[in-house]
Amino acid sequence: MATNQEHTTQANNAVNGENSHAKDFETATRGMSHEEKTAAQHAARFGYGPLAHMRTNNEATLPAFGGEFQPGLYKGVEGRKFANPAPLGLCAFALTTFVLSLINLGTRGVHANNIIISLAFGYGGLVQLLAGMWDMAVGNTFGATALSSYGGFWISFAIILTPGGFNIEAGTIAAQDEKALLDSLGFFLMGWFIFTFLLLICTLKSTVAFFLLFFTLDLAFLMLGLSFLCLNDGAPSVGLTRAGGAFGILAAFLAWYNALAGIADTSNSFFIIPVAHFPWSEKGKQVRSENSDHNV
Template sequence: MSTNAAHTDTSNQAVLNGDHSHDKDFATATRGMSHEEKTAAQHAARFGYGPLAHMRTNNDATLPAFGGEFQPGLYKGVEGRKFANPAPLGLCAFALTTFVLSLINLGTRNVEVPSIVISLAFGYGGLVQLLAGMWEMAVGNTFGATALSSYGGFWISFAIILTPGGFAIESTIIEQQNSKALYDCLGFYLMGWFIFTFLLLICTLKSTVAFFLLFFTLDLAFLMLACSYLILESGEPHVGLHRAGGAFGIIAAFLAWYNALAGIADTSNSFFIVPVLHFPWSEKGKQRRQENNTDHTA
């Protein structure tokens, strides 16, 4: 191994272990922080969250999966990136729109007409999330671009279906066939999104628990809602399945907000850092096991 490579590996290992005492990058990153803030930053970096956990002395090094960056696998450092992280914006747009619709699906306060969601689905969950997805493409995040842009398209298309008059989708299906045909079409529509979300879910299996649970609960929400339209109860959508879809949607919304906060909060703007738990079989988990084994044998 060359001297430069050995130095880089040592520096990277020091960052991962939270030992930055001889690291110029750490001094630069923590300039202006109090002793307590530096200690908190070191602690955060050691356990895989916070801004210092993603700092490397080698620009070619890869960083561990992180829901706050909407990255389910290893990715290159962000030191030279000219764009801000668009993931929290997309996650928040998705979370709020999902939260409101899921409350209605749950039958909260006996609200049954989801018209209020149309504005959110067009303006926030749709347009803003689609823009965040395009910015993810600009920063080179294929997963984030695919997921956020697709769900932005989902909300826009769903708003088109719900819009009274509009494209007359619901009324046309009912007039030309019947209400059962409409429910079947909605079931097909949601089942397709269940399949798409499952594909994304597979890609989060080596990331963090919060990131995986976001797509897991969202996938269950799509499945429950699709089944509620395909398995009718007295000619109407199945109430139990529909409310189950709303419940999983609520959980997915809060998990999206949690991942968004993880991408926003750091020691410069928050009194606490959102913890991120990596799966034991992920790259970060394997690295920690190696470090623990090294500590025990030392």
Template sequence: MATNTEHNAVNSAVNGDTSTHAQDFEKATRGMSHEEKTAAQNAARFGYGPLAHMRTNLDATLPAFGGEFQPGLYRGVEKRKFANPAPLGLCAFALTTFVLSLINLGTRNIKVPAIVISLAFGYGGLVQLLAGMWEMAVGNTFGATALSSYGGFWISFAIILTPGGFEIEATITEQQSTKALFDCLGFYLMGWFIFTFLLLICTLKSTVAFFLLFFTLDLAFLMLGCSYLVLENGAPHTGLTRAGGAFGILAAFLAWYNALAGIADTSNSFFIVPVLHFPWSEKGRAARTEDKTDSSV
């Protein structure tokens, strides 16, 4: 096991001259076990941990990583002035989705989603929108688009749920009918289903957890959208609503998982959250090439 002295040596190596980082890397990790050294190296590839800046090639690209909300190869930010905003946005999305999905599942017979209004405005909406703006600052187009859009989703959804807010529900019901209101909500959710599908396509070369996050979220939007378009006794379809809630719960936990992957490193956690890359991704192809090289030696 590495001692505190060895840990401090790692941090000292980080602050050294970039031309000597390769030598300092070996020196700083000399007292670590194989598992600890591997974990530190993995954390460093994602821009975190005590070895985060110990790269001699400043133009090197890093593999897709859900903790950074990066679906493809991206360039690491040396001596970044901004923290990683992705975990904040993911957590804001996860908690708000978790609460709403429990209600959609009919947990403890709760059917009125009024409690979600506060979360949707304050956490899932405002905080996630801010995280999306900060993703722009670190140069992550995908993260900025996704987090800002879902922040906007929660704010707009909270406006719809707010009693007497913009009188959206009352206007549609009075001027047309309750069925027209349900149809409009179905259109609204199907639009988010299409948007999420577009993002889903962009995660096909990333990690399994990152892909599954958008896959389950997309199915949640689809089920909930269909529940308003396929009514049951004049009300949203119960089975489809519960199916949407189930997929929403999965999406929430996957969002938390990706957030933890972006937060945990060897300086604050006893373990590094595993991220499994697809075999056809850049990381997967590189691993296969390395295995073939090792087997041929």
């Protein structure tokens, strides 16, 4: 009986062929235990391990993977000179959003958001912006656009909140009144709501976790934007602010979930983060087709 090392060698030979197809996977893993075959499938699916470079005749059947922050067709990692920068950007976004959302919810009676200035400049801003630039280097247009933009969002938000130096809040009130400042913040957040909606459209053929991240984030921007535009006794609406905080908490945990999906693989984890594909996606259609063939 062949050893596991021999099976791995066969798998490598199969995937390195110019005309590799999905059938090569079955041939390469024949004789492996169920656990070994499952690990090999995860490796081929997520771009890690000896089967990472497998190709089929139709790359649209390979999974869109939120952990790569790439909602389009699956793109292998061969030839990549960088590690996957998306989890870093997702974590930077998640932590900053998490803390601000807790404040928006009024958790433990905290309403002052000064602590966000440090996070928005250092982690959610600078680190996420760097992750977006590195996503540009690895050819991920969506990831580069999203991460860099949200890095810019946190830096610009920190600039608004910084007392003294930029004088945005006090200057706006001095030039007009406090309502003008609140309206301006509403315009600012509604603009980000529109931008996030555009990104949301690009996730409709991706995975459920990836879509939900942008869906909850879009609702958070909408609720927070409306809270500044729909004033209650001259102040931002408490109900809308808390709704924005609740959706922000959901977005933060979904960002962490997608980040973990991009970090965890068979080399460092005993389990792979499940990826739920939409039934209308190419991968979803393939799975339904395979299940139909098995039931015949």
